[in-house]
Amino acid sequence: MKTLIWSLAALLAAGWTGLVALTHQLAGWLLGAMDAGALTQAGGAVGGWSVPAAPAWLAPWVDTAELAALQALAADGVQWLGAVLPSGDALMAWVGPLLWVGWGFGLLTLLAVAGLLHWLVGRFAGPASLQGASA
Incomplete structure (x- = not known):
């Protein structure tokens, strides 16, 4: 069970890392394409833009x-x-590190949950039975 917990944690960590890396690359590309x-x-x-009048069915909720x-x-x-x-480059100088700080907090949370589950499985698992031992 402990192996399953850590295998799932490793899979989630890899997916989380890939998602943040992809977001970092896309943000850099989009902000780099933006001119001054x-x-x-x-x-x-x-x-x-002009704000059009709301449709009759939406008028009670939208002002x-x-x-x-x-x-x-x-x-x-x-x-x-x-x-x-x-420029977008100045904004990317802030966005990039913030993304990776968020990644670190997410990974620490994932490791904390996996560690807690590891401890719970070890604590509440039944006593190990000895094979071949007579009572």
Whole structure:
């Protein structure tokens, strides 16, 4: 049973590592493809959209004034981010290490759970029977 626990933990750790490595590569590719003014242009584009009237069935739950305020907040946030981080490379300098710190916390959690299960199986397993011993 202990072998099964650690085999499953190793499989999950490999999958977790692969997922974080893939996310790191994709984020680097996407942020590297972004030119210096892309964030500012995106903020301007988002701010220029008009909020359409909600359909009749959705009107009781959606307030178009709140959507317009949320849109303005998002546009201002993107404009500010474009001024602070002029390129995707500057953002990737933060995203990469944060991804791997998250990977470390996830792996520590996985190892802690596997260690706890290992201890529980050893503690609550029945006594080992001796073969060939007479009582």
